[in-house]
Amino acid sequence: MAPSISGKVKKKISKAEKKETASSLAEKIKKKALLERQKSEKSKSKDQNNQDQDASNSQSKNSVETVDVEESQESKINSFADLKLIPELLEACQGMKFDKPTPIQAEAIPYGLEGRDIIGLAQTGSGKTAAFSIPILQALWHAQTPYFACVLAPTRELAYQIRETFDALGSGMGLRCVTIVGGMDMMDQARDLMRKPHVIVATPGRLMDHLEHTKGFSLRALKFLVMDEADRLLDMEFGPVLDKIFKIIPRERTTYLFSATMTSKIEKLQRASLTNPVRVAVSNKYSTVDTLIQTLMVVPEGYKNTYLIYLLNEFVGKSIIIFTRTCAHAQRTALLSRLLGFSAIPLHGQLTQSQRLGALNKFKAGDRNILVATDVAARGLDIPSVDVVINYDIPTDSKAYIHRVGRTARAGRSGKSISLVTQYDLELILRIEDVIDMKLPKEVPDRDIIVSLHETVDKATAEAIRETKEFQENRSNKGRKKGRRDDADREER
Numbered sequence: 001m002a003p004s005i006s007g008k009v010k011k012k013i014s015k016a017e018k019k020e021t022a023s024s025l026a027e028k029i030k031k032k033a034l035l036e037r038q039k040s041e042k043s044k045s046k047d048q049n050n051q052d053q054d055a056s057n058s059q060s061k062n063s064v065e066t067v068d069v070e071e072s073q074e075s076k077i078n079s080f081a082d083l084k085l086i087p088e089l090l091e092a093c094q095g096m097k098f099d100k101p102t103p104i105q106a107e108a109i110p111y112g113l114e115g116r117d118i119i120g121l122a123q124t125g126s127g128k129t130a131a132f133s134i135p136i137l138q139a140l141w142h143a144q145t146p147y148f149a150c151v152l153a154p155t156r157e158l159a160y161q162i163r164e165t166f167d168a169l170g171s172g173m174g175l176r177c178v179t180i181v182g183g184m185d186m187m188d189q190a191r192d193l194m195r196k197p198h199v200i201v202a203t204p205g206r207l208m209d210h211l212e213h214t215k216g217f218s219l220r221a222l223k224f225l226v227m228d229e230a231d232r233l234l235d236m237e238f239g240p241v242l243d244k245i246f247k248i249i250p251r252e253r254t255t256y257l258f259s260a261t262m263t264s265k266i267e268k269l270q271r272a273s274l275t276n277p278v279r280v281a282v283s284n285k286y287s288t289v290d291t292l293i294q295t296l297m298v299v300p301e302g303y304k305n306t307y308l309i310y311l312l313n314e315f316v317g318k319s320i321i322i323f324t325r326t327c328a329h330a331q332r333t334a335l336l337s338r339l340l341g342f343s344a345i346p347l348h349g350q351l352t353q354s355q356r357l358g359a360l361n362k363f364k365a366g367d368r369n370i371l372v373a374t375d376v377a378a379r380g381l382d383i384p385s386v387d388v389v390i391n392y393d394i395p396t397d398s399k400a401y402i403h404r405v406g407r408t409a410r411a412g413r414s415g416k417s418i419s420l421v422t423q424y425d426l427e428l429i430l431r432i433e434d435v436i437d438m439k440l441p442k443e444v445p446d447r448d449i450i451v452s453l454h455e456t457v458d459k460a461t462a463e464a465i466r467e468t469k470e471f472q473e474n475r476s477n478k479g480r481k482k483g484r485r486d487d488a489d490r491e492e493r
C-alpha cells in the first residue's frame with residue numbers, strides 16, 4: 001500500500017498546485033474516458049460484427065430452413081404482366097413508371113403470390129418496398145378484410161414513406177391504409193383505426209400503445225406481418241415491444257422480413273416465428289451498389305468542420321445528406337452550414353415530429369439542398385434526388401454505413417459518398433472496408449483552400465455551438481415529455 005502523504009506534506013501543496021494538479025488530472029481523466037469510450041465502441045462494434053460474422057458463417061446449415069434464390073438464376077419474370085397481377089396493380093405499376101420488376105421483385109413476388117414466408121435481402125434502393133407490398137395487395141383484392149396487413153418500420157419517416165407506396169400501388173382498389181407512429185396525436189390515430197383500415201404501417205412502440213389502450217382495435221384478423229429493415233427491428237432496443245406484439249398477433253399468418261443488411265442470428269429470426277420461409281437474396285450479405293462512388297478524406301484533429309465546408313463548396317447546388325452521430329452534432333452542423341450561406345436543415349430525434357416531417361418535406365421538395373441528419377434518416381428513406389452522402393461522423397456500426405450511403409445511387413442512378421475520417425476512426429473504417437469488401441479510395445483536398453477557409457469556419461463554429469446550446473436549453477425548458485422513442489436511433493443523445 002503506497003504510503004499516504006503525511007498531514008504536514010499535504011499542507012505544503014499550494015492552492016495553485018492543487019488547481020494545476022486538478023486540471024491536469026481532469027485532462028488525464030478526460031483522455032482516459034475518451035480512450036475507454038473508443039475502446040468500448042470498438043469492442044461493441046467488433047462484437048456486433050463478429051457475432052454477425054460467426055452466425056453468418058455457420059448460418060446456412062443450422063439457420064431457419066430457407067431456400068436460397070440467387071440472382072444468378074435467369075429470372076423467368078421479365079415484366080409485371082408475367083407475374084399475373086390483377087389489372088388494378090398492373091395499372092398502378094405503370095402509373096408509377098415501373099417498366100419492369102427489379103431483381104428482388106422478380107424473385108420475391110412469385111413466392112409471395114404462392115403464400116410463402118419470405119426473407120428478402122437486396123441492396124439499398126432496389127425496390128424492396130414494392131416487393132412486399134404487391135403480394136399483399138394482390139391477396140387483399142381477393143379478401144377485402146380490414147386489419148389485413150401490418151408493416152413495421154424502425155423510424156416514423158420510413159413508415160410514412162411505405163404508406164405512400166401502398167397508397168400509390170393500391171390507388172385503383174379502394175385501399176384504406178393508415179400510418180401509426182409516435183409523436184403524432186393518439187386520438188386522431190384511434191379514429192383512423194376505427195375506420196377499419198386494410199393496411200397499418202407503424203412504428204412498434206405506438207402500435208403497441210394502441211393495441212393496449214384503443215378500445216375495439218385488435219390485430220386478431222391479421223393475415224400479413226412485414227418487418228421492413230428487419231435486422232434493425234430485431235435489434236435489442238425493439239426487443240421487449242416486439243415480443244409483446246408477437247404474442248398477441250395470430251401465429252397463422254404470412255411473415256415477410258426485408259432489409260439490405262440481414263441478421264443471420266438464428267434466435268432473432270425465430271423470434272419472428274417464420275414458417276418454412278424462402279430466403280430471396282439478390283445481393284450478398286452486405287453489399288453497396290455498383291453505381292455508388294465511395295471515398296474517404298483523412299481529417300486532421302480540429303479541421304473536420306473546415307473539411308466539411310470545403311466539400312459543401314465543392315458540391316454547391318447538389319442535393320446532399322450529411323450524417324452525424326448525435327442530435328447535437330446534427331443541429332450544430334446545420335447551423336454552421338447556414339451561418340456560412342448554405343441551405344441546410346437538421347433532422348434528428350430532438351426535434352418535434354412536425355419539425356421532422358417539415359424538414360424532410362423541405363429537403364424532398366428542394367427548398368433546402370442539404371439535410372443534416374442522425375441515423376434516424378439512415379434507413380429506407382427514398383429521396384431520388386440525393387446526389388451526395390457525407391459521413392461527418394463515421395458510424396460505429398458497419399451496417400449503418402451501408403444504409404447511410406444507400407440514400408444515394410438508388411434505382412440504378414449514380415451517386416457519391418465521402419466519409420470524414422479522423423485518427424480516432426481508423427479502426428471503424430477498416431471494419432467497414434472489410435464488411436463491404438472494398439478499400440475506400442482517399443481523396444485529398446486542396447490545402448490552400450483549406451487554409452484559407454479555416455479561420456472563418458472556426459469563428460462560425462463557435463457561434464453554431466452557442467446557438468446549439470441555446471436550442472437544447474429551450475428544448476429542456478419546454479420540459480418536453482420524454483415519450484418513448486419509437487426511433488431506433490440508439491446513438492442519438
Ligand SMILES: Nc1ncnc2c1ncn2[C@@H]1O[C@H](COP(=O)(O)OP(=O)(O)OP(=O)(O)O)[C@@H](O)[C@H]1O
Pocket residue numbers: 097098099100101102105122123124125126127128129130259260379380381382384406410411
Ligand atoms: N420496378 C421498378 N422500376 C422502377 N423503379 C422502381 C421499381 N420498384 C421500385 N422503384 C423505385 O425505386 C426506388 C427505391 O425503392 P425502395 O425505396 O423500395 O428501395 P429499397 O430497396 O426499399 O431501399 P432501402 O434498402 O434503402 O430501403 C423508389 O423510388 C421506387 O419508387
